[in-house]
Every structure is written in structure tokens, then in C-alpha cells.
Amino acid sequence: MPESRTLTTSDFPACLALCRSAGWNQLEADWRALLASEPRGCIGIEVDGCVVSTATAIINPAGIGWIGMVLTLPEHRGRGYASQLLQESIGFLETRGVATIKLDATALGEPLYRKLGFVDEAPIERWRREPGPCAAAPLSGLYAGALRHAAIPIEAVVQSSEAWAACRDGANARYIGPCYANSPESAESAVRGLIAQYPDRPFFWDLFPAHAACDIAVRLGFQPARRLLRMVRGRVTATPPETFAIAGFEWG
Numbered sequence: 277m278p279e280s281r282t283l284t285t286s287d288f289p290a291c292l293a294l295c296r297s298a299g300w301n302q303l304e305a306d307w308r309a310l311l312a313s314e315p316r317g318c319i320g321i322e323v324d325g326c327v328v329s330t331a332t333a334i335i336n337p338a339g340i341g342w343i344g345m346v347l348t349l350p351e352h353r354g355r356g357y358a359s360q361l362l363q364e365s366i367g368f369l370e371t372r373g374v375a376t377i378k379l380d381a382t383a384l385g386e387p388l389y390r391k392l393g394f395v396d397e398a399p400i401e402r403w404r405r406e407p408g409p410c411a412a413a414p415l416s417g418l419y420a421g422a423l424r425h426a427a428i429p430i431e432a433v434v435q436s437s438e439a440w441a442a443c444r445d446g447a448n449a450r451y452i453g454p455c456y457a458n459s460p461e462s463a464e465s466a467v468r469g470l471i472a473q474y475p476d477r478p479f480f481w482d483l484f485p486a487h488a489a490c491d492i493a494v495r496l497g498f499q500p501a502r503r504l505l506r507m508v509r510g511r512v513t514a515t516p517p518e519t520f521a522i523a524g525f526e527w528g
């Protein structure tokens with residue numbers, strides 16, 4: 277088994293090749309932000325001079341360890357690379373004193389995580405909106421809620437006294453998130469404000485099927501595109517209800 281090592285900026289082309297091989301949305305800015313957030317938590321396995329498998333482990337401001345970017349190039353799968361990186365990621369987070377580790381699992385990843393002690397928390401869905409205009413009214417005020425994930429690569433922010441929402445670019449669609457709001461009405465206004473700025477782009481929004489965010493997504497023309505499973509290892513913690521959009525599958 278080849279040894280793992282921490283990723284560096286020179287690995288970005290390989291990291292992006294991994295994302296494209298799986299059809300994922302992340303760009304170089306996303307990898308850059310993960311590395312900046314937790315340099316020793318971003319690891320990979322190199323074969324013949326090129327990284328072929330990755331995993332990232334960060335600790336979010338709520339103290340939850342988050343594993344993401346679990347990827348192996350198709351031609352290198354089934355050799356235990358992802359399992360090895362996952363075990364190392366869990367070890368890294370545990371030595372940092374983290375009591376809760378979470379991740380958003382695809383169907384391919386789910387069996388690996390289950391073997392390593394992760395259990396179901398809740399389904400989480402990716403919804404997609406095709407390009408098109410969106411009515412939005414100007415907002416005012418500064419949201420006073422706690423902003424999590426200061427490290428994520430945010431490109432546009434809309435906020436009011438009641439809501440804060442951000443979006444960033446992606447390979448397949450612009451990504452909405454995070455969004456925190458005191459009410460569904462204020463969340464809808466903020467998300468509308470983001471979409472209205474990019475009417476020519478499709479959007480992704482990752483949300484929990486039972487959350488009020490779904491009703492907003494329907495009104496704004498989003499449709500469910502795929503379903504993942506949020507899984508947890510260790511102490512179970514709830515997602516705060518004011519989270520109308522997560523920060524990303526790789527950030528939580």
C-alpha cells in the first residue's frame with residue numbers, strides 16, 4: 277500500500293482531475309480553501325508521481341470534524357486507498373480532540389463509512405435550478421447570527437438584518453451556501469438576491485428534505501437532482517434549524 281502524504285498546491289491539477297472524474301462541482305478555489313483551513317488534514321495517495329486518491333478533514337467553528345473530498349480515480353479503485361485515507365482522517369481528527377465527526381456520503385462512499393463506525397444522521401439532497409431570471413427585492417441590514425465556515429471561498433453575499441446567504445462558482449453550477457436565516461421569508465429573500473445576480477447560470481442548493489428550505493427551493497424553480505446521506509461518528513449533534521443551506525458537502 278503506498279503511503280499517504282499531505283496535499284500541496286502543486287497537487288491541484290490532480291485534485292481537479294479527481295473531481296472531474298466523479299462529476300463533482302469543486303474548483304481550484306475550493307481545494308485552496310480546504311488546504312488553507314486545515315493544511316495537515318488534506319491528504320492523498322500518490323501513484324507514479326500523481327495523486328490518485330484524496331480525503332480532507334477540517335474542524336468547523338462548531339468543533340465538528342468534517343471529512344470530505346473522498347475520491348479515488350476510477351482506475352485505482354478497490355485497492356483500499358479511500359479506506360486508508362479515511363482511517364487516517366479519523367485519527368487526525370481524534371488526536372485534535374474532536375468528539376463528533378460528520379460527512380455527507382454518496383452511495384459509493386456509504387459502505388466504507390459504515391465499516392468505520394459512521395451511522396445515519398439524515399438524508400441530504402442536492403437540488404438544481406436551470407438558468408433563468410429571478411425576481412428579487414433590495415435588502416438592508418446586517419445579519420447578527422454566527423457565521424460559520426469563515427474559510428470557504430465565497431464570491432457573492434446577500435444579507436439583511438434577518439438572513440445571510442453566499443454563493444460561489446462551480447464546475448457544473450453556481451453553489452448556494454451557506455445560508456443562515458431567522459425565518460423562511462428572510463432566507464427566500466436572500467437566496468433570491470443571489471440568483472438574480474447570475475440569471476444565466478444553473479444553481480445547486482444542498483438541503484435537508486424535511487426543512488422549510490425545500491418549499492423555497494420549489495418556488496424558485498429548483499428540483500431534486502441527487503440524494504446523499506449525512507452520517508455521523510461519535511457524539512450526535514443536530515444541525516441548527518437556521519441553516520437554510522449548508523456550506524458544501526466538503527464543509528458541512
Ligand SMILES: CC(C)(COP(=O)(O)OP(=O)(O)OC[C@H]1O[C@@H](n2cnc3c(N)ncnc32)[C@H](O)[C@@H]1OP(=O)(O)O)[C@@H](O)C(=O)NCCC(=O)NCCS
Nearest residue numbers: 298346347348353354355356357358359380381382384385
Ligand atoms: C467511494 C470511493 C472513494 C472508494 O474509493 P476506493 O479507493 O475504491 O475505496 P477502497 O479501495 O478503500 O474500497 C473500500 C471498499 O469498497 C470496495 N470497493 C471499492 N471499489 C469497488 C468496486 N468498484 N466494486 C465493488 N467494490 C468496491 C472494496 O472492496 C472495499 O471493501 P472492503 O473494505 O470490504 O475490502 C470511490 O469509489 C470514488 O471515488 N467514488 C466517486 C466519488 C465518491 O462517491 N466518493 C465518496 C464521497 S462520500
